[in-house]
Amino acid sequence: MVHGELLQLIVEAADEGHRLDRYIAGKVPDLSRTYARHLIEDARVLLNNRQVRPASPVRVGDVVTVQLPEPQPVGLVAEALPLQIVYEDDDVVVIDKPAGIVVHPAPGHNRGTLVNALIARYPEMAISGDLRPGIVHRLDRDTSGLLVAARNDRALHSLQAQQQARRMLKIYLVVVEGRMNESGGVIDAPIARHPTDRVRMAVMAGGRPARTHWRVLEELGEYALIEARLETGRTHQIRVHFASRNRPVLADPLYGPKRPRATFGLTRQFLHAHRLGFALPSSGAWVEFTSPLPDDLAAALARLRQRANSAIRRT
Known part of the structure; x- marks a missing residue:
C-alpha cells in the first residue's frame, strides 16, 4: 500500500x-x-x-x-494482545505470527497489530515517533511464521547489520502450482513496483536485486512443496519470483491465477516462515528457531497428498 x-x-x-x-x-x-x-x-x-x-x-x-490519503502521524497504542513467543531475552524477542495479523501500524490501521502487542509487553520498545519500533523484517498480513524484533537500539543495529550483510537465515515453506522442472535452484531477478498495477510488485529490469534459493521437498502431482531461502528480503519476494516462473503460490489472491483450479480449503496463500536464524546481539552466538505449519496449511497439505496419492493409484 x-x-x-x-x-x-x-x-x-x-x-x-x-x-x-x-x-x-x-x-x-x-x-x-x-x-x-x-x-x-x-x-x-x-x-x-x-x-x-x-x-x-x-x-x-x-x-x-x-x-489513498497522504500518511498522517499516528501514535502507538499499547494493547495486551496474545503473542506466541518462541524466544526472548533482554535484547530480542522471536514471535510466531499467525496469519491475518499486520506487523506494524499504518495510517488507518493503528490498532491490533503485532507492534501494538509488543509495546504492551515491552514498553521500552515504544520509541517516540517510530511506528515500527524494533521491527527488523516483516511478514505480509496473510503470511504466518517467525520474525524477530529488537528490544533496544543496540540489538536493532546488530540485527539490521546482519540482515544487510545477508547473514540472517530465513527459510519458508511454500506450495506452488505446477511441476518444477528441476529439484532446486536460484531465482535471481530484480523486483520493483508494477508499472501499471501499483498494488503489486513485479520482476523488472532496473528493480532492486532479489535472490531466492529453493529446493523441492515433495512433488504433489500438479503442485510442489518447496523450501525457499531468502538471500534478500524484497516486498512479496517469494510470491513474485515464483509467479514470474508461472508457478504461483497456491491460493495467492494477488499473484495467483484469477480462476484457481483448487485452493484445498485455503483462504490465504500457502506461505509460512518456517525457520529463522541469527547471531544473538549480546554474545554473537548463533541461534535457530523453527515453526511447524499452522493448522490451515497442514490440512491443505494433507489434502494435496491425498489427491496426489489417489492419482498415482489410478495410473
Whole structure:
C-alpha cells in the first residue's frame, strides 16, 4: 500500500458479486476492510466514477478508483494482545505470527497489530515517533511464521547489520502450482513496483536485486512443496519470483491465477516462515528457531497428498 497514490482496479470474474469494501481490502496489501469502508465513506473510492456504499457489489469490468490519503502521524497504542513467543531475552524477542495479523501500524490501521502487542509487553520498545519500533523484517498480513524484533537500539543495529550483510537465515515453506522442472535452484531477478498495477510488485529490469534459493521437498502431482531461502528480503519476494516462473503460490489472491483450479480449503496463500536464524546481539552466538505449519496449511497439505496419492493409484 503506497499512501498518496491513485489506484485504478479492474474487477475480474473471480471477484464478481463481492462487496466493494471486501474487494478493496483483498486487492490492496495491508489495507483492512474497516479502513476500506472509511475510504468509501469519505468519497475516496469511486465505482465507475460514482460514489457508492461500502456494501455495493462489484461486477466484472467495473472500474474501482481508490485515492489513498497522504500518511498522517499516528501514535502507538499499547494493547495486551496474545503473542506466541518462541524466544526472548533482554535484547530480542522471536514471535510466531499467525496469519491475518499486520506487523506494524499504518495510517488507518493503528490498532491490533503485532507492534501494538509488543509495546504492551515491552514498553521500552515504544520509541517516540517510530511506528515500527524494533521491527527488523516483516511478514505480509496473510503470511504466518517467525520474525524477530529488537528490544533496544543496540540489538536493532546488530540485527539490521546482519540482515544487510545477508547473514540472517530465513527459510519458508511454500506450495506452488505446477511441476518444477528441476529439484532446486536460484531465482535471481530484480523486483520493483508494477508499472501499471501499483498494488503489486513485479520482476523488472532496473528493480532492486532479489535472490531466492529453493529446493523441492515433495512433488504433489500438479503442485510442489518447496523450501525457499531468502538471500534478500524484497516486498512479496517469494510470491513474485515464483509467479514470474508461472508457478504461483497456491491460493495467492494477488499473484495467483484469477480462476484457481483448487485452493484445498485455503483462504490465504500457502506461505509460512518456517525457520529463522541469527547471531544473538549480546554474545554473537548463533541461534535457530523453527515453526511447524499452522493448522490451515497442514490440512491443505494433507489434502494435496491425498489427491496426489489417489492419482498415482489410478495410473
